Amino acid sequence: MLPIVFFGVTVIIVLLMQLLTPAQRAAAYVRSENQMNQIPQIIQQYRLDEPWYVQYGLWLQRLSQGDWGYSRTTNEPVLTTLQKRFPTTAELALLAILPVIGVGILLGTAAALNRDGLVDQVVRVLSIFAWSIPTFVMGIWLLVIFYGLLGWFEPGRISTEYVIQIAQGDFRRYTGMMTIDAMLNGRFDIALDALRHLVLPVITLATVQSAQIMRVMRSSLLDALSEDYVRTARAKGLPNAKVNQKHARRNALIPVITLSGFVMIGLINGVVITETIFNYPGLGQWAAQAALSLDYASVLGFAVFTAIVVVIANLLVDVLYGVIDPRIRYA
Amino acid sequence: MSRTDEGTPTEATAPETTLPAGDLAPARADSWLARWWQSKSMRRFRRNPLAIVGLLIVLAFVVTATAAPLVTTPSRSCLRDLGLTAATAEAYKNPTNPAFYKIMFQTPTTCYMMPRVGYSPIPQTPEVSGTLLGTTSQGYDIFYGLMWGSRTAFRIGVLVVGIGLMLGLIVGATAGYLGGWVDNVLMRITDMVIAVPALVLALVIVMVLGNSIINLMIAISAVAWPSYARLVRGEVLRVKELEYVTGAQSIGRRPFGVVMRHILPNAIGPILIVASLDIGSIVLTAAALSFLGLGPELGYADWGQMISFARNWILGPPGQPLAYWYTSFWPGLVIVLFVLGWNLLGDAFRDVLDVRGNV
Helix, strand or coil, rough: CHHHHHHHHHHHHHHHHHHCCCCCCCHCCCCHHHHHHHHHHHHHHHCCCCCHHHHHHHHHHHHHHHCCCCCCCEEEEHHHHHHHHHHHHHHHHHHHHHHHHHHHHHHHHHHHCCCCHHHHHHHHHHHHHHCCHHHHHHHHHHHHHHHHHHHCCCCCCCCCCHHHHHHHHCCCCCCHHHHHHHHHHHCCCHHHHHHHHHHHHHHHHHHHHHHHHHHHHHHCCCCCCCCCHHHHHCCCCCHHHHHHHHHHHHHHHHHHHHHHHHHHHHHHHHHHHHHHHHHCCCHHHHHHHHHHHHHHHHHHHHHHHHHHHHHHHHHHHHHHHHHCCCCCCCC | CCCHHHHHHHCCCCCCCCHHHHHHHHHHHCCHHHHHHHHHHHHHHCCHHHHHHHHHHHHHHHHHHCCCHHHHCHHHHHHHHHCHHHHHHHHHHCCCCHHHHHHHHHCCCCHHCCEECCCCCCEEEEHHCCCCCCCCHHHHHHHHHHHHHHHHHHHHHHHHHHHHHHHHHHHHHHHHHHHHHHHHHHHHHHHHHHHCHHHHHHHHHHHCCCHHHHHHHHHHHHHHHHHHHHHHHHHHHHHHHHHHHHHHHHHCCCHHHHHHHHHHHHHHHHHHHHHHCCHHHHHHHHHHHHHHCCCCCEEEEEEEHHHHHHHHCCCCCCCCCCCHHHHHHHHHHHHHHHHHHHHHHHHHHHHHHHHHCCC
């Protein structure tokens, strides 16, 4: 199934590209302005005027050989940009997953165990509001308050003075993730600054997704709590906490795991918008910029990359099913 | 049943000249409207205060969208396209004038463009610009944008749901009714499209097709149909097994006729409601794209674009940190309310109907 998803997605993308003229498709491989008069040669070299299935095959071949085209937005090959910016985005996404899972599952559980109580009411109203604030509105509002009014957090990756220090000094990049690299270099001031710049983007990115997890966790735990085996467990005298944790919650997690595949997709959507708002130099910001300047190679590269991420996320979801519910096994 | 209770002696304090309530009530309950109003699901819906709030918000937006032309002052090019001059500028507010019908139902594109109050690169407060809510940078009137933006929102929402539903009906009904390998192939295609992040796919489509409101709608329809296809397929599978469908098949109706005349009419109700509740999230996707700059053309009355104007005005001049608050506050508030209204309504309806989409 998973390879099929990947091939399906790439076929859709290549078919969409057929709406462009060969010359426009050739622009994805132009590296400098003096190459502009070599468009016919590029079309020939990459065989961009062939039927789409031939182009698809050739394109896949080039992808596998590492030729993803040339990004005009960053003035370097697409694959280089992907490699450079991936850690930056991963840092943001990983930090956002923590509150999504933590807040979402904890509050959802608390709400279900207190059904119709105060906690439940507050959580439900909160989740419906959090679910209704679009990422881009929330990001802008947070910036107006915490950057414009209070001046606590700034957009961007790190403060300007550190950018200069990093460019001049012997700051080594080990992982590409600013916080971790800074700590490995022993520069805790930079790590703290990098974390400070992550606060608003993480909140923006995590809010909608945690609201979703919260809602699903609550309703599936309510379902589980009304199951016969939970009543049996209570009847044989197990302590409440144990019944809730072991019998109810574990079963209630299955729909949440199903949802987490969708949360991953939501995070990719969110990253594009969040990074654009906060001027955060990751993949999403690059893709949005590239789409605006009709930089096809970059946008395609990003789309293929997201397809790979989605496939991996689905794989993880399948593995998690097996961990949570040993009855589910894959041959 | 509840009606007969009202005729009990406890309430029979009325003088004998008037008819007892018990005699009138059953007649009222017989009309389909009353029966619908008294039905179990409607009563559950009415008892839910959040659902009522949602309904009120959505209705308020419907009123706003309808009345937008009457409470705003259109630009000169809009007046020109309505066939009006400066002297007859108010004529479109008069229902006896043909311009009224034109601006209401056949709105020229120029009327959707936000009029510009001056060309100042800096946003201006209501007092300075003489507009109700101020202007964005480049002098676009915020109030006009918000009012007409609600028209844009409904236009996008309704059309995308319509197109998406059409595609979903074709794919879902074919897959569900024919089954076998057709079902398998169609549903795998559906899975694929669902697996791509909607925003990324829509981004590619708008980029390839170019910026315009039509292309924006095409792009969002292209990512919206798979969930409808799944929904339709599920309903078709359910209805297909009913006996009257076997009956229709056995008298020799062709498959197309069976699906169109027998299966879909019985399956479409909940699908229509669930699909129309998607308007909120569809408008959200549209606004997100146009926030990124991949939406309608510059100056089109569209909430996402207005928020993207506000991006450059987060910081006020020194000493006045919130000087340009109105550029981001009003468009943001309107989008949040719109999405909130649909979400509240959607939640309540999904509860009542017990129909689950994807997830």
